[in-house]
Amino acid sequence: MTTSERVESAIEARRAIVNDAIVEQLPIRKPERLYSASRYLLDAGGKRLRPAVLLLVAESVSDTKSPADDYRAFPTPHSESIDILSAAVAIEVIQSFTLIHDDIMDDDDLRRGVPAVHREYDLETAILAGDTLYSKAFEYILETGAPSDRSVTALGELATTCTEICEGQALDVEFETRTDVTTEEYLEMIEFKTAVLYAAAAAIPAILLGCEQETIDELHGYGLDIGRAFQIQDDLLDLTVPSDKLGKQRGSDLIEGKRTVITLHARDRGIDPESLVPDDPSEAEIEAAVERLEAAGSIDFARALAMDLIKSGKERLAVLPDNESRDLLEEIADFLVERGY
Numbered sequence: 345m346t347t348s349e350r351v352e353s354a355i356e357a358r359r360a361i362v363n364d365a366i367v368e369q370l371p372i373r374k375p376e377r378l379y380s381a382s383r384y385l386l387d388a389g390g391k392r393l394r395p396a397v398l399l400l401v402a403e404s405v406s407d408t409k410s411p412a413d414d415y416r417a418f419p420t421p422h423s424e425s426i427d428i429l430s431a432a433v434a435i436e437v438i439q440s441f442t443l444i445h446d447d448i449m450d451d452d453d454l455r456r457g458v459p460a461v462h463r464e465y466d467l468e469t470a471i472l473a474g475d476t477l478y479s480k481a482f483e484y485i486l487e488t489g490a491p492s493d494r495s496v497t498a499l500g501e502l503a504t505t506c507t508e509i510c511e512g513q514a515l516d517v518e519f520e521t522r523t524d525v526t527t528e529e530y531l532e533m534i535e536f537k538t539a540v541l542y543a544a545a546a547a548i549p550a551i552l553l554g555c556e557q558e559t560i561d562e563l564h565g566y567g568l569d570i571g572r573a574f575q576i577q578d579d580l581l582d583l584t585v586p587s588d589k590l591g592k593q594r595g596s597d598l599i600e601g602k603r604t605v606i607t608l609h610a611r612d613r614g615i616d617p618e619s620l621v622p623d624d625p626s627e628a629e630i631e632a633a634v635e636r637l638e639a640a641g642s643i644d645f646a647r648a649l650a651m652d653l654i655k656s657g658k659e660r661l662a663v664l665p666d667n668e669s670r671d672l673l674e675e676i677a678d679f680l681v682e683r684g685y
Contacts, residue, residue, distance in 0.1 A: 347675050347678070347679075348679065348682065350672070350675060351672065351675045351676055351678075351679045352679075354396070354400070354410075354411075354672050354675075354676075355391065355392065355393065355396045355676070357411050358392065358395065358396040358399050358400070358411060358432075359391070359392040359396065361399075361411070361415065361429065362392050362395045362396075362399075362429070362432055362433065362436060363392070365429050365430075365432070365433050366383075366386050366433055366436065366437075369430065369433050369480075369484060370382065370383055370386070370433075370437065370480065377465070377469060378469065378472055378473060378476060379476075380465075381461055381464075381465045381469045381470060381472070381473035382440075382473040382476045382477055382480075384458075384461050384464060384465070384473070385440050385443055385444065385455060385456060385458075385461060386436070386437070386440050388455070388456040388457070388458045389456045389457070390436070390439075390440075390456060392436060393574075393676070393680070394435045394436060394439055394541055394542060394545040395432035395433065395435050395436045395545065396676070397542065397545045397546055397567070397673065397676065398428070398431060398432045398435055398545040398546070398548065398549050399411070399412070399415060399428065399429075399432055399549075400669045400672050400673050400676070401545075401546050401549045401550060401563060401664075401669075401673065402415075402418060402428045402549040402552075402553060403667075403669035404664045404665060404667055404669035404670045404673065405549065405550055405553055405555050405559065405664060405665070406418070406419060406420060406421065406553060407665045407667055410667070410668045410669045410672070415427070415428050415429035415432070416429050416430075418553075420553045420554060421553070421554065422554050424489075424490075424491070425489065426488050426489055426490050426552055426553060427487060427488045427489050428488065428549055428552065428553075430484040430485070430487045430488045431484065431485060431488055431498070431548050431549060431552060433484050434480075434481040434482070434484035434485050434502065434548075435481075435541065435544065435545045435548070437477040437478075437480055437481050437484070438477070438478065438481045438502070438505070438506065438509075438541060439541060440474075440477050441474045441475075441477035441478045441481070442474075442509055442513075442541075443455060444460075444461045444462075444470055444471075444473055444474040444477070445471070445474045445513075446513065447460040447461065447462060447470075448460075448461075448462050448467065448470055448471065448474075449513070449517070450596075450600060452593075452596070453593075454593070457588075461473055461474075478506065481502060482499060482502065482503075485498050485499050485502060485548075486499070488552055490552040490553075491554075494551055494552050494554060495552070497551050498548050498551045498552050501544055501547055501548055501551060502544055502548065504540075505540045505541060505543070505544040508535075508536040508540045509536065509537060509540060509541065511536045512533050512534065512535070512536025512537025512538070512540070513537055515529075515532070515533040515536065515537070516533055516537055516602065516603075519533065519602070519603040520600070520601045520602060520603070522603075525603045525608060526608070527605055527608050527609070530603055530604065530605055530608055531572060531605070534571075534572050534575040534576070535568055535571070535572055537575070538571050538572070538574065538575040538578075539567065539568045539569075539570075539571025539572045539574070539575065540567075540568070540571070541567075541571065542567035542568070542570055542571030542574065543563075543564045543565070543566075543567030543568045543571060544564075544567065545567060546563040546564060546566050546567035547560050547561075547563050547564040547567065550563050558663060559663045559664070562660040562661075562662075562663040563660070563661075563663070563664075565656075565657070565660045566657045566658075566660040566661055566673070566677075567657075568657075569653045569654065569656045569657030569660065569677075570653065570654060570657040570676075570677045570680055572650075572653050573650040573651075573653040573654045573657070573677075573680055573681050574680045574681075576604075576605055576646050576647075576649060576650040576653070576681075577650055577680060577681045577683065579597060579604040579605065579606055579646065580606070580643065580646055580647065580650075581683075581684070582594065582595065582596060582597045582598075582604075583595060583597075583598070583606070583630075583633075583634050583637065583643075584634065584643075585684065589684075594627070594630055595621060595625065595630040595633065595634075598617070598620055598621045598625075598630070598633060599621060599623070599624075599625065601617075601618065603617075604646075605645070605646050605649060606637055606642045606643060606645075606646045607620075607637075607642070609640070609641070609642040609645045609646070610636075610637055610640045610642040613640040613641070613642065615636060615637075615640055615642075620633040620636065620637075621633050647681070650681045651681060654677045654678060654680065654681055657677050658674045658677050658678075661673055661674060
């Protein structure tokens, strides 16, 4: 089995577990339209990378079987039983919440190959669905059965994460009207908008399981590093993957005037990002824009930056026991910048 196959197999095994848990913990009940909309994107698919990271961290810090026999009654070094799966569901519903609101703000039509929630339902229902998922995540953290001090710390981590996601989204919107955004500002923005949820996914299981603060901090840093690399890879995929495979319009970042590390590098090489594509570009016009970015070295620059972040993230995993789950966390880091979707 290749490394890629091993990673995909590990993610798939935990994806199936998380999917079953989502159905169990977020049933479609009255008012049915609200809960149907809340489940809509979750049921549409998704890689479940963040909850997979959370479950793998739990396995590794506990030095237990991979995958575990029962994530609902997860053993800890303190002879307690923790429902770590509820924390994994919390992370995934927060991710879905951000996607629903992000699609509303960007007025996107597609997500995961299906109509966006506000297109399938309506704007009001989509907003309420996102808000419902947001609040449910905190309920799920409280359902882990962890001691109260650890539950409160995990809740604080999740609350701070959600605030930072909103700050990152606000910066993303602000950057669309600025022509002086720096690469450093962009990296800060994607740290808040994207990477902090990976950081929470890595840190929260360590918090709930009673790890030392150094371990929690390093795992948080691992999440930040691989999360930023993940977003840079997403920026690359937005330009290089066909719309039908991507699940949304190819080149949508260029069309919407979003700043990325790719366009910022191109700007510093004398290319005006605003002139790369017209308002309603054809596939040929998008392809021509990508060729200009490749010629400027901007695509290669982004790829190299993502690889540096992955290297840093993997080094932080030295705080974990040397076991199969840690190996998988390292391999998932590589997978995030090697994936083609």
